Amino acid sequence: MGRGPSIEARKNAEDARRGKIFTKIIREISVAARAGGGDPAGNPRLRSAIDKGLSANMSKDVIERAIKKATGELEGVEYEEVRYEGYAPGGVAVIVDCLTDNRVRTVADVRHAFGKFGGNMGTEGSVAFMFRKLGVLSFAQGVDEDALTGAAIEAGADDVVVHDNGAIDVLTAPEAFGEVKAAMEAAGFRADIAEVAMRADNDVVVEGETAEQVAKLLRWLEDMDDVQAVHSNADLGDAAYA
Template sequence: MGRGPSIEGRKNAEDARRGKIFTKIIREISVAARSGGGDPAGNPRLRSAIDKALSSNMSKDVIERAIKKATGELEGVDYEEIRYEGYAPGGIAVIVDCLTDNRVRTVADVRHAFGKFGGNLGTEGSVAFMFHKVGVLSYAAGADEEKITEAAIEAGADDVVVYPEDGAIDVITSPDAFAEVKAAMQAAGLEPGIAEITMRADNDTKAEGETAQQVVKLLRWLEDMDDVQAVHSNADLPADAWT
C-alpha cells in the first residue's frame, strides 16, 4: 500500500487551495466594489462577496484593502468580467465565469482546457439559454426539513428542494430576493452551509463511465484556474465520478 501525503505536503496543498480561494474572493470583492461602490449596505453583490470572504476566514484588513483598491483609494488591478460557454464530452453544457486582467491569456487557457479533455469552446449564447440565475441556500444532511421549509416559505423563497439520496436541502430564491431570504433564514437560526447566487440548468444531461470521468476532469481543471470564478454545468454525474 502506498504512503499517503505527509503532514507537511498536505498542509502545503491546503495552503495552495486556500490561496486560490482567497484570490477568487478578492477579485469578486474588487469587481463588486468597483461596479456598485464600496459600501456593502447599498451594494448586495459586495455584501455577498464579503460574507463569503469572512466565512473563508479572510481578515477584515484584507477585505478593506481590496475594496479600497477597487474604489481608487489604493492602487490596484482592473479586472474584467468575461463569460465563456462550451460543451464537455457527452454534450454537457458548461458556463465558465471569469475575472481577468488579461483577456488573451484567459481565453487561451479556457480553450486549452476544453480541448485537453475532449470538449470544445462555443460562441456567446451557445449554452447560456439552458441556464437561469438563482439564489441558493444549501443545508447539509440532518437539517430540520420542516423548520427550513416553514421559514423559507415565510421569507418568500421560490422553492425548497430536498435531495432524497442524502437528505440535503436547498432553498431557492430569485436573485433579487436572495439577500432578504438569507437574512430571514439566519434570523430564524438556520445558517446555510453555502449561500450564493449561481446559474442552474433547466434540465440536466446524464453522463456515465469514461465520459463522466472526462467531464469531471474538465470541470475541476477549469475551477482550479486563477482567472475562473465559477463553473456551471448541466451534468448529471454518478457520485463515484468525483472520487
C-alpha cells in the first residue's frame, strides 16, 4: 500500500499556499492604499482588501505595515496594475490582472504560460469587451434561497443567480459592492467568496482534453506571484475540479 505525503510535506505545501495568498493580498492592500489613502473608512477598495486579509487569517500588524509602506510611512516596493488578455484553447477568452514591480518580467511570464498550454496572448481590448465588471457575493449550496434572495433585494443587489449545483451568486454594481456586502452580512448572510470581478456575458463550453488544458492554464496563471486575478468565459464542467 502506497504512502501519502508526510505531515511535514503537507504542512510545507500549505505554508507555501498561504504565503502566495498573503503576497497577493499585501500587494492589493498596497495599491489600494496608495491610490485612495490609508483610511479604509474612506477607501472601499482598501476596506475590501483588508477584509480579504482578515479572512485569510492575516495579522493586523502585517496589514498595518503594508498600509504604512504604501502611504510612505515606511519604505516599501511600488507596484503597478497591468492587465493582459488572450485566448486559451477552444477559443476561451482570458483576462489576467496583475500587480507587479517589474512589468518586463510579468509579461514574459504570462506569455510563457499562454504558450505552454496552447493559448495565445492578445492585444489590449481583444477580449475585455466580452466581460462586465461586477460585484459578486458567492454562497455555497445549502443556503436558504428564498431568505437570501429577499435579503439581497433589500440590500440593493442587481441580480441573484442560482446555479444547478445549488450555489448562489448575488450580483451588484461595482460601486455598490461594499454597501450590499455590509447589508447582507447584517442580515446574517456572509459570503464564502466576495469580490469585484470580471464576469463574461456568455460562457464557452469546452470538454475533454481541451477543458483539461484550459484548466491547467488558468491554475498556472492563478499561481503566479504577480497575478492577482484570472477571469475567463470557460465552462469547464468537471475539469474545473480535476
